[in-house]
Amino acid sequence: MWKGRFAKETAELVQQFGESISYDWRLYKHDIAGSIAHARAQVAAGLLTGDEFASIENGLREIEADIDAGKFEFKTSLEDIHMNIEAELTKRIGAPGAKLHTARSRNDQVATDTRLYCRAEIDTLIPAVSKLQLALLDRAEKYAATVLPAYTHLQRGQPVTVGHHLLAYVEMLERDKSRLQDCRKRLNVSPLGSGALAGSTINLDRPAVAAELGFDGVTNNSMDAVADRDYIAELLFGISLCGVHLSRLSEDLVLWTSAEFGFVSLSDSHTTGSSLMPQKKNPDVCEITRGKTGRLLGNLVAILTAIKGLPLTYNRDLQEDKEPLFDSIDTLGLTLAVNAEMIAAMEFREENCLEAASDPLLLATDLADWLVKQGVPFRHAHELVGKAVAESVSSGTPLDQLDLSKIDAAYTPDAQTVFNLQTALAARTNPGAPSVENVRSEILKWQGLIQA
Ligand code: ARG
Numbered sequence: 001m002w003k004g005r006f007a008k009e010t011a012e013l014v015q016q017f018g019e020s021i022s023y024d025w026r027l028y029k030h031d032i033a034g035s036i037a038h039a040r041a042q043v044a045a046g047l048l049t050g051d052e053f054a055s056i057e058n059g060l061r062e063i064e065a066d067i068d069a070g071k072f073e074f075k076t077s078l079e080d081i082h083m084n085i086e087a088e089l090t091k092r093i094g095a096p097g098a099k100l101h102t103a104r105s106r107n108d109q110v111a112t113d114t115r116l117y118c119r120a121e122i123d124t125l126i127p128a129v130s131k132l133q134l135a136l137l138d139r140a141e142k143y144a145a146t147v148l149p150a151y152t153h154l155q156r157g158q159p160v161t162v163g164h165h166l167l168a169y170v171e172m173l174e175r176d177k178s179r180l181q182d183c184r185k186r187l188n189v190s191p192l193g194s195g196a197l198a199g200s201t202i203n204l205d206r207p208a209v210a211a212e213l214g215f216d217g218v219t220n221n222s223m224d225a226v227a228d229r230d231y232i233a234e235l236l237f238g239i240s241l242c243g244v245h246l247s248r249l250s251e252d253l254v255l256w257t258s259a260e261f262g263f264v265s266l267s268d269s270h271t272t273g274s275s276l277m278p279q280k281k282n283p284d285v286c287e288i289t290r291g292k293t294g295r296l297l298g299n300l301v302a303i304l305t306a307i308k309g310l311p312l313t314y315n316r317d318l319q320e321d322k323e324p325l326f327d328s329i330d331t332l333g334l335t336l337a338v339n340a341e342m343i344a345a346m347e348f349r350e351e352n353c354l355e356a357a358s359d360p361l362l363l364a365t366d367l368a369d370w371l372v373k374q375g376v377p378f379r380h381a382h383e384l385v386g387k388a389v390a391e392s393v394s395s396g397t398p399l400d401q402l403d404l405s406k407i408d409a410a411y412t413p414d415a416q417t418v419f420n421l422q423t424a425l426a427a428r429t430n431p432g433a434p435s436v437e438n439v440r441s442e443i444l445k446w447q448g449l450i451q452a
Pocket residue numbers: 020024080106107110314316318319
């Protein structure tokens with residue numbers, strides 16, 4: 001493609017080192033769509049005849065069909081997807097093919113392709129996140145009233161319901177979707193026409209090209225347009241944070257499926273056995289999810305690091321954006337799909353959840369609230385309950401069986417009414433709190449919001 005200036009062939013090792021076709025072939029549909037839009041603008045500018053355009057378009061469609069069918073031979077010597085397609089087009093249709101690259105550089109071309117690619121992938125990731133939300137909602141509905149201890153510092157804190165706990169993840173995933181949408185909005189502008197870095201002396205109709213490709217507009221600065229990879233960094237951050245949420249869910253499940261907790265059983269289809277210990281049923285999907293999150297974070301750091309030292313504008317370092325991008329998208333897509341399937345099939349062991357939540361110490365805060373309602377200032381109430389807890393722990397008498405009136409006269413016999421899980425939960429009616437009624441109405445709300 002640049003033979004005019006060079007007397008020697010590119011060294012074999014340099015070709016091997018610099019090629020990107022082994023992975024950027026995945027951009028082919030977007031590359032072809034971009035080329036067709038670009039060629040159409042050349043017709044409007046009087047640079048191509050209608051016949052030349054038709055032969056370019058047909059040639060590109062045939063190449064696309066061959067790639068779809070796995071019949072296209074990619075050449076490492078042609079470096080990347082852009083040159084592979086263009087060279088093959090010229091081979092197939094002759095002269096018009098050599099006109100296609102007018103007023104275009106691979107710099108604005110690759111930026112266009114990757115934006116289109118990210119946009120399309122965001123449009124498949126968002127429904128995949130919804131699918132996992134729906135699986136969580138389904139379980140939240142089934143176990144809306146199942147009482148479960150909730151933890152801080154991994155110490156039992158207060159009773160909630162399984163439904164409430166699972167809805168916390170639905171919230172996180174909703175934020176993940178809105179981050180992806182936000183990233184989509186910002187990336188959806190067309191760099192085509194920015195050329196290598198300074199636009200072109202040949203003016204093609206950039207807004208028309210952008211509209212044909214479904215962009216909302218065009219980039220405003222040719223230098224920024226070819227140098228910018230913010231959208232990749234943003235997307236990889238959005239993916240990383242979604243991965244972090246899935247990793248936290250995984251960690252809950254690893255704990256909950258252990259004999260020590262015994263709250264959840266996963267389906268045999270989503271667990272693995274041990275080659276040595278016959279009794280084992282391992283939550284590998286959760287562990288692999290947790291592990292893969294490390295890769296997602298690594299990919300984010302890789303792109304940020306690649307960009308940070310680059311002078312304007314395009315530098316070949318930017319070619320290193322694609323493998324982390326592809327890997328994170330593939331990884332998150334598969335992670336979401338397998339988790340949705342596993343969550344939809346998981347069962348809670350309700351007796352174990354209830355037993356763990358039945359420790360009266362989990363209602364110590366409610367006892368303090370009860371004292372407050374009798375007129376005791378909260379700090380004093382906290383201390384009085386602390387004394388009762390200390391007495392319970394040292395005497396080995398459960399909190400709800402102590403004679404509280406011996407601790408302080410503020411405790412009347414009525415204090416006993418606090419020790420009832422159902423009423424304790426039912427009292428938590430403020431927005432965001434886990435009364436069963438609240439949880440059920442949240443589930444209904446989400447079911448109306450999330451499309452399958
Ligand atoms: N394969 C290159 C990339 O992914 C395409 C752009 C090449 N531009 C250049 N000036 N060498 O970044």
